[in-house]
Amino acid sequence: MVDTIRNVLIPVENGYDTVDVQVVDNAIAAISPGCDATNSAIDGKNKLLLPGFVNAHTHSSEMWQRGIMSVFPLELWLAELYDFAPLDIEKVYLSALGTAVETLLSGGTTVVDHLVLIPGKELETIASAVRAYKEVGIRAFVAPLIQDESLSAGIPSGESEQIHEPYFRSTQATLEIISEAVKQFHRPDEGMYIATAPTGIQLCSDALFTGCIELSEKYDLCRHSHLLETKAQEKLAQEKYGCSAVEHLKRIGYLSDRTSLAHCVHLTEADITILAETKSTVVHNPLSNLRLGSGIAPILKYRQAGINVTFGCDGASSNDSQDLLEAIKIGSILHNVTDSDYQHWITPRQAVEMASLGGAKALNMTSELGSLSVGKKADLVMYDLTSLSLLPRTDPIGLLVLGRPTNVVNSVWVNGKQIVADGKVKTIDVDNLRQELFNHSQWQTTRKSQTVAQIEAHYRTVMNLS
Template sequence: MSRKWLIKNGTFVVLEPGQSVIKGYMLIEDDVIKYVGESCPEGEEETEAFDGSGLLFSPGLINTHGHAAMSLLRGYGDDMELQTWLQEKMWPMEAKFTSNDVYWGTSLSVLEMLKGGTTTFLDMYDHMDQVAKVVQESGMRAVLMRGAIGLCPEDVQQMKLEEAVQFAKDWHGQADGRITTMMSPHSPYTCPPAFIEKFVQAAHDLDLPLHTHMSETAAEVQQNINDYGTRPAIHLEKLGFFSRPSIVAHGVHLTDEEIEILARNKVAVSHNPGSNLKLASGVARVMDLQKAGVVVSLGTDGAASNNNLDMFEEVRLAALIHKGVSGDPTAVPADEALKMGTIYGAQSVYLQNTGRLAAGMKADFIALDTDQAHFVPYTDFISHMVYSAGPKDVKHVWVNGAQVVKNGSCITMDEERIRREAQACFEGLLSR
């Protein structure tokens, strides 16, 4: 049965040229926004209404790179260099992960993200059927893929490729369209060229985008040069990776030539400032990427390297660190940082129908409580959202037109059980 309802007296973040915020009304019918404007839409005066007084409505935040189940390893290995962290802490523990661990680790992450105003996330991991199951149950939107490291015998590589293809076939378009899929070799330094080429071919066969880690650390780039005689972006272009719609995570260490390659091939970059800072991987050349026309979005990476999934923090870091590094206070202004977390996020993961509050968009949006000291005075809501707000300000969340967070509580998930099961999973990993 169709449902139509109206938000009145709200303040809406529309991020349109010349008009970032409007006060007025938003009409939702089923899973779609039908109208956003200053006056009540004609003929809707008697429509079921929700009073938006004291609330700031924004597009839901979009997290374009992560590994949700890794929340089970939050705090397990801190203050370490990336390769040491991976080889000594992460990979040995991850090798013990069962499908049950992935289910509860993902549940923990989805709970954190939803309560913190993230409505869409990208996830690259193993046991992905469990991740999809959590997404289906929670009401969230997600872009999912079976990530595959190719440092293994050919028969194991083939098994991973077949799993990735089957997962994409089984889940693309599922959960009322909230789940879409991609193909994802882990990275050029963990996947032999022939393995990457097989993923590229599979992406062509399935008509899906591609995702991978690229140029996260200087050491990784040097390894690519040592192994293949060239830098990662040039290497991936030669392998045909960019012949598909693509998004690369990190892109910290890029030359001018590589930026031009990404721009020419319309490759999106998921900027992960928090994770990159914590692992001392460096600071991506975001302004140069944007100047070249590359779409740059934001991701948290996994909670093991961040150590949270707070997209407000990523938006704020994106607005702050590039000012500090460049010495230019106009670098990545507040509205641009917020677009990186919303509009550009949707573009990066090839979703045309979310990331904005506008007629025709999916009803994925959040409401922040502005009746708080750090929102006053009501001078500039975009500035306040970027520089002052945080996940605890999120009062309500809707995804695909359905409310999933109400008055700060997730109404689609059992928070108490998730916390208990996640702790038990971590203790189980330690004992194995």
């Protein structure tokens, strides 16, 4: 299979060049002022070609609750979320399709789905998401979200004595599910990966982390977790370990160059040094950090310390979109208010590199992904620069990152296969998906979460809210 993209703009050191890009099988075969195109040629005129971005942290099935979740901090929000989480394999499939489509149409070619599992149907949940991503053709890291402590254990106890119910499934049974998922679904050559993904220190025992480390080493899997998203988690780590969560994760050997950590809002200077030394990746989810009031992650400090940072949308009920360009824009400009020296601010070109090469680093795939380089896998996105939202013409990458691009993704290739053309997803019927999402839902107004009613008073006390 050969595709040649003719006369497309690509960024080079001091501006842009107009080139032809040849894709052969699953890789970039040539980038040149004019390569021999005897096969189908794709018109790249007035278009910009970039390496695909990575939506490096999301929870696809949260899409069923976007727009409806109360304005709550994480701990109460999670309680509400789980009271109404979908328990239906078909819905998992549809929301994975939706997540894939929104990611593709906002510049992403890879999604990391920290997938909430339906209790008792864990492998079916994973199978359903895998099926959706294969059908769309997006590169997918399905990271089954696991824990072995019950939800209330995630809130610091403070001065009070708290007793938590044991989690419904044993640590060993949970690890066996992941092991089985690897055997059934982990197919790197096909762009489908399983990652080990203990949700975070707030709900996982050391035994679960250690089991995940073993699986990661045995099967060469990425590791993915939440880390210090809220002040409550910072308190909890001190209660649980007597040290910071990062120090504890380092001690048990969880941090590595294939470990990506979502959020990282409340880290100490010592924590920052540890993440840099272990070559761990921070996945920045600016929109959910704002929506849940978690805080502004100190991303400029991370970059100065040499930590790899990339972007995620986070689940669609804490954002509430899956638009990666939105996450990149806000995740860049947000930090200008944290450092008065503008020489430290993230430029649009740096943001693009964080979203592409930074994403590849998070997945330990820099030799295969993340830049327009001959020999790398052809995960490419071509943007239409004649969209009203990208006009008048100025700096294409500046417009893409700092603007509010709408209907700008013209074409997408993943693993060399073109799956979006003329702005339309070719692999699935998106109108049919819209109809299915419509049919499986109904307009709602307020709901009341029973769990929130039970835990809110304790939460307010321990967080010193009057």
